Every structure is written in C-alpha cells, then in structure tokens.
Amino acid sequence: MNAIMSTLSSRASQRFGDRTALIIGEEQLSFKQIDELAATFAGGLRKLGVKRGQRVLLHLPNGWEWIVAYYAIARLGAVVVPANFLLSIEEVAYMLTDSEAVAVIAPDERCAALERFDQSRNAHLIGMLREGKQRETKSATDFRTLFDALPVEPVEVDPEELFTIGYTSGTTGQPKGAMLSHRCVFTSTALTATVHGRHPGERVVSALPFPHVYGNVVMNSCFLVGMTLITCERFDPSWALQSIQRHKATLFEGVPTMFYYMLVDPSFLQTDLSSLLHCTVGGQTMPTAKIEEIVAAMGCPLLELWGMTETAGPVISHSPYLPHRHGSVGQPFPGVEAKVVDYENPERLLNTNEPGELLVRGPMIMQGYYRNEQATRDNLLEGGWLRTGDIACIDKQGYIRIVDRLKDMIITAGYKIYPAELEQVLASHPAVAMVAVAPIHDEIKGELAKAFIVLKPGMNASESSILDFCRGQLAAYKVPRCVTFVESLPKTSTGKIMRRELRELRA
Structure with missing residues (x-):
C-alpha cells in the first residue's frame, strides 16, 4: 500500500x-x-x-x-x-x-x-x-x-x-x-496502529476532535485497520462511560482531563468497563499518581503517548507488547530518533537522565510552516531535527520522560521550577481531582508557583494542609506559595489545561 x-x-x-x-x-x-x-x-x-x-x-x-x-x-x-x-x-x-x-x-x-x-x-x-x-x-x-x-x-x-x-x-x-x-499523516497512522496492536473488529470510544492530530490519527486508524469508531460532537463523561458499556468497547482514547472527569462521574462505579483491553492518553503529561488511579479503577493498561501537530500525531508511545513505565511516554516509534540537548545550545547533547529540550526526527516530521520561513528555520534544524519545545530526559533503556513545556518553566530567584513536577506531587493528594500550577509575579523573586486545585466531590482540604503535604515531598523553593481552590480549570478546544489562563482565575 x-x-x-x-x-x-x-x-x-x-x-x-x-x-x-x-x-x-x-x-x-x-x-x-x-x-x-x-x-x-x-x-x-x-x-x-x-x-x-x-x-x-x-x-x-x-x-x-x-x-x-x-x-x-x-x-x-x-x-x-x-x-x-x-x-x-x-x-x-x-x-x-x-x-x-x-x-x-x-x-x-x-x-x-x-x-x-x-x-x-x-x-x-x-x-x-x-x-x-x-x-x-x-x-x-x-x-x-x-x-x-x-x-x-x-x-x-x-x-x-x-x-x-x-x-x-x-x-x-x-x-x-x-x-x-x-x-507524514499515513506513517503516523500506520505506526500508531502497529505499536498499539490495533486490529479489525475493535470498538473505539473517543470524543477527541477530528481536526486535532490525536483525534485525526484515532479516526484514520479505524479506516486503516477496520475498527469501529464510537464518537460524539463534544466530550461528556457520562456519554463516554455509557458508550463503553453499551458497545463493549475495547479501547478508549482521550486527554488527561477526560479521564479525570470520568473518574468522578456519579455513574462510574455502576459502569461495566470489563470489555476494555487498554486506553491511551496524550496531549499533556499526566501525574503518575493519577495514572495508577485510572489503571486500578478502569482495570486495563493506560498507554501514554507523545506527539504534536508538527509530527502529524504520536511518534513516541508505550506499547502493550513492551514493559510499561508510568511517568514516561514510552519509546520512539520504529524509524523515529529522539535526543535531548541543551535548549540554549541545541548542538550540545545531554547525558542520560539529564533534562533538556527534546529533539525528534523521522518520516512524520513536518515539511515546515506554511509561508513562515523564519519559524521553519527556528524549529527545523540541520539534519532534519525538530525542536519540540518540551523538556525531557531519556533513561538507559530509551524510555522518555516529559518533564514539562519549556515555555511553562517558572524561575524563582534563579531556581528553575517545572510545574509538572509540582503537579505530580499535588495529584497524589487523596482529595485532589485535578491540579495545575502556574507562575505569579513576585517583586523580589521574579516568579512564584501557585497551585489551582479542583477537589474530588465530597472531599475537603485547606490551603495549609495542601502546602504541608508538599513540604514533605518537595524542596523548599519548589513548594507552591499559595493555593486556590476552583470548580474547574481553563481548557483548550482539545481538552488540555491552559496554564497561561490560570492567572485570570480568582479564588
């Protein structure tokens, strides 16, 4: 073909x-x-x-x-x-x-x-x-x-x-x-289907928007392999749970917030999810504590993946055929190369487990930005390497862990703080359903970390208890300086949490 x-x-x-x-x-x-x-x-x-x-x-x-x-x-x-x-x-x-x-x-x-x-x-x-x-x-x-x-x-x-x-x-x-x-598009579709072991007759529930590369690969995979796609115009957790049970779905695919909403939906405990063989999650990093909670609650593996618009979909993922390491996004697809470099000097390759900017290359990489030669030169380097803007590290076995987005890094009195690291800790608190961390201005230290938390239904927590919880697991300079409890978090059209809009939220 x-x-x-x-x-x-x-x-x-x-x-x-x-x-x-x-x-x-x-x-x-x-x-x-x-x-x-x-x-x-x-x-x-x-x-x-x-x-x-x-x-x-x-x-x-x-x-x-x-x-x-x-x-x-x-x-x-x-x-x-x-x-x-x-x-x-x-x-x-x-x-x-x-x-x-x-x-x-x-x-x-x-x-x-x-x-x-x-x-x-x-x-x-x-x-x-x-x-x-x-x-x-x-x-x-x-x-x-x-x-x-x-x-x-x-x-x-x-x-x-x-x-x-x-x-x-x-x-x-x-x-x-x-x-x-x-x-680009065909290869991303074919390799995603192959690495995830998709086959004819599977039933996929997903409300990912078709225009988004993740949703687009989900749709195209169904036509490539012969799977049935069960979808709706806009995600609703009750619809997703009912669809999995009604159609005996073998696969659910979504972004982290979709899983969070499903876990706290009133119908969750009464829903039969036994048909699921696995789920996939991408679009944004998910705290390890939440991954483990979802795997235990849904009774199937959760395959984390990584990709971006510029790669036509996933290029790094876990596979059901390989050992799964929660907290990493898996390994590069066949034919895809990845490396971590100093983001201030992309020519300097970093050591194993040393965080830096993730670069990738392979057959799914974009040709460039339409009518934007400067942006193309800035992001496509010699040799076909794409600058992703993600901070990551690679371990000895080749598993890649996404630390955070480079643009979301918080600088506190010269110290670098990655919001995702704080979110990992906060998400493990038993009362926390969703969390996001963003910077707030400080006259002396430049920026400070602030946590925005959505509590689980029926659960309570105080700002002091949350901060005490963090102090036992984070260095002093990483502990959020304040906490705001909110009913929801701002999200993009694809369901990803928008950290840049958190500054507008009020207690």
Missing part, C-alpha cells in the same frame, strides 16, 4: 465493506457507505472548481459529515486545513486567509459569520444547515447539494505531496501552519 491518504477510504471500503465504521448517537455508517458519500462529495467539490493541491478549510463538529468531507478532499488530492469547531470566528478567519484556502466547509451560521468578518475573501462557502436552524447566508452553497454530483475516483499522488496544513494552538503569537505530507 502506498503511503498516501487519497485512497484510504476507498481501500477501507474494499477491505471492510459493510462493517460498521462509525457510530454517532443512534446513527451508524459502514466503511462502504462513507466511501460512497466521500466519492460523490468529492465530485461536488470538483464541480465548484476545487483542484489538486488547493487548500480547503474544514470547520465542522465531529460527525459523519466531517469524515466524509475529509476523505473527499483527500480523494481529489487537495489539501485539508482542519479547524477545530470550538475556535473563535477570528481564529478561523486567520487560518482561512493564511492558508489561502479556496473553499470553506462549515455550518451555515459560521459561513455567515465569515462573510461578515471578511468581505474580501473569494473562497467558496459550503454551509451545512444543522437541524432546527434557519439558513443565515444566501451566498453559501448548500452542503447537501454536493452529494448530487457524479462520484470521482481517488487520485494517485506522490507521498511527499502536501496533504494537511495543521495550525498550532498559537500560545505565543499567531498560530503557525505545519505542512504535513501524505507520507
């Missing part, structure tokens, strides 16, 4: 046919049905003038429509620009302009908002009218009419051709568009 994405849905149709590919609510679609819909939708896109190599911005919620549109764009050899459905209209408009997209596929009301936001764009607007909504724009093409076209066969492309422009979260300025080839 060629390492290309344009033929993935058609090959899945040929191999798995009438098997169920997708379950969302009470609706079910087979691999054959999705491929047939993708073929006609691709014909509709071609009638609008979308050509091979042109960019199409895909801005829909999780659902069969997203999957069909994605494989239709791929079928034409066009370039997918995925935009998370929870992004603001300003963020979507920026991606539209920056990527030079010729078409936008979005709910009708979002098309109307884009019209008002930027009258100068000439991109085709394809509006999906959601049930119970009134049409808000007359200039958009009705999403449903694209299925009236004749089906088209998938084009054969060079594996190195551009397939996706994935925009980063933009935590330090405007988002950057990581250019990912067909080979």
Whole structure:
C-alpha cells in the first residue's frame, strides 16, 4: 500500500465493506457507505472548481459529515486545513486567509459569520444547515447539494505531496501552519496502529476532535485497520462511560482531563468497563499518581503517548507488547530518533537522565510552516531535527520522560521550577481531582508557583494542609506559595489545561 491518504477510504471500503465504521448517537455508517458519500462529495467539490493541491478549510463538529468531507478532499488530492469547531470566528478567519484556502466547509451560521468578518475573501462557502436552524447566508452553497454530483475516483499522488496544513494552538503569537505530507499523516497512522496492536473488529470510544492530530490519527486508524469508531460532537463523561458499556468497547482514547472527569462521574462505579483491553492518553503529561488511579479503577493498561501537530500525531508511545513505565511516554516509534540537548545550545547533547529540550526526527516530521520561513528555520534544524519545545530526559533503556513545556518553566530567584513536577506531587493528594500550577509575579523573586486545585466531590482540604503535604515531598523553593481552590480549570478546544489562563482565575 502506498503511503498516501487519497485512497484510504476507498481501500477501507474494499477491505471492510459493510462493517460498521462509525457510530454517532443512534446513527451508524459502514466503511462502504462513507466511501460512497466521500466519492460523490468529492465530485461536488470538483464541480465548484476545487483542484489538486488547493487548500480547503474544514470547520465542522465531529460527525459523519466531517469524515466524509475529509476523505473527499483527500480523494481529489487537495489539501485539508482542519479547524477545530470550538475556535473563535477570528481564529478561523486567520487560518482561512493564511492558508489561502479556496473553499470553506462549515455550518451555515459560521459561513455567515465569515462573510461578515471578511468581505474580501473569494473562497467558496459550503454551509451545512444543522437541524432546527434557519439558513443565515444566501451566498453559501448548500452542503447537501454536493452529494448530487457524479462520484470521482481517488487520485494517485506522490507521498511527499502536501496533504494537511495543521495550525498550532498559537500560545505565543499567531498560530503557525505545519505542512504535513501524505507520507507524514499515513506513517503516523500506520505506526500508531502497529505499536498499539490495533486490529479489525475493535470498538473505539473517543470524543477527541477530528481536526486535532490525536483525534485525526484515532479516526484514520479505524479506516486503516477496520475498527469501529464510537464518537460524539463534544466530550461528556457520562456519554463516554455509557458508550463503553453499551458497545463493549475495547479501547478508549482521550486527554488527561477526560479521564479525570470520568473518574468522578456519579455513574462510574455502576459502569461495566470489563470489555476494555487498554486506553491511551496524550496531549499533556499526566501525574503518575493519577495514572495508577485510572489503571486500578478502569482495570486495563493506560498507554501514554507523545506527539504534536508538527509530527502529524504520536511518534513516541508505550506499547502493550513492551514493559510499561508510568511517568514516561514510552519509546520512539520504529524509524523515529529522539535526543535531548541543551535548549540554549541545541548542538550540545545531554547525558542520560539529564533534562533538556527534546529533539525528534523521522518520516512524520513536518515539511515546515506554511509561508513562515523564519519559524521553519527556528524549529527545523540541520539534519532534519525538530525542536519540540518540551523538556525531557531519556533513561538507559530509551524510555522518555516529559518533564514539562519549556515555555511553562517558572524561575524563582534563579531556581528553575517545572510545574509538572509540582503537579505530580499535588495529584497524589487523596482529595485532589485535578491540579495545575502556574507562575505569579513576585517583586523580589521574579516568579512564584501557585497551585489551582479542583477537589474530588465530597472531599475537603485547606490551603495549609495542601502546602504541608508538599513540604514533605518537595524542596523548599519548589513548594507552591499559595493555593486556590476552583470548580474547574481553563481548557483548550482539545481538552488540555491552559496554564497561561490560570492567572485570570480568582479564588
């Protein structure tokens, strides 16, 4: 099989046919049905003038429509620009302009908002009218009419051709568009499925957003291997637990906060999770105490993984076939190399177990940032090494532990404090459900660490008891200077905790 994405849905149709590919609510679609819909939708896109190599911005919620549109764009050899459905209209408009997209596929009301936001764009607007909504724009093409076209066969492309422009979260300025080839996306999908031992007939529950690289690999793995994907538009812990039990799911995939919410959901103890063979977690580091709590409660292994937009998905992971070390994200995929260097001097290689910036290279690494040569030069080094911005260390057996994000490091009177280290300790407190640590300004020491804690239902703790708990396990300069108890923590559109917004929280 060629390492290309344009033929993935058609090959899945040929191999798995009438098997169920997708379950969302009470609706079910087979691999054959999705491929047939993708073929006609691709014909509709071609009638609008979308050509091979042109960019199409895909801005829909999780659902069969997203999957069909994605494989239709791929079928034409066009370039997918995925935009998370929870992004603001300003963020979507920026991606539209920056990527030079010729078409936008979005709910009708979002098309109307884009019209008002930027009258100068000439991109085709394809509006999906959601049930119970009134049409808000007359200039958009009705999403449903694209299925009236004749089906088209998938084009054969060079594996190195551009397939996706994935925009980063933009935590330090405007988002950057990581250019990912067909080979990048296909290889990440294939190696994830291989390393995790995925096989036909498995049933996967996941509400990860399809536009995110993690959710995208989950979806593509189902079509590559022949698994059934059970999903919903937006994560809800009760839905996840009910879906695992109802469909006898073999796999649940999510980010740490999803697991935290499931553990404290009132229905958790009454839910039958015995069908699960394993779960995967990525997107953010998870404290070891929480991993152990989840493994014990859910009764199956939890495979930690690591990846980023610039790597098209996971490139480091645990495998069910290898020893599992909680607190690490596993080992690099076959064909992927990793090393740790001095972040101030990337040419200086660090020793075993010495923390520094993680660099990776391999067949899944991006081609660069779209129309941003300076950012490409800053992040893609000689020899194909990608600077990840993560502080990590590698042990003698090659297991990689993510210490923290470099940009989240706190400097207290010259001492370096990694928030994730404090979170590891705080998460082991029996009353803590979720925790995040962020800096606060101090006139004398520059920055101090502050902890934001969500307590488990029915549990109580005081600031003094939390700080006493930390003093027994952390050096004095690492102990948080204060604690704020909150009902929830700010999260990104993919469910990751946003440390940069913690400063805005109030007790």
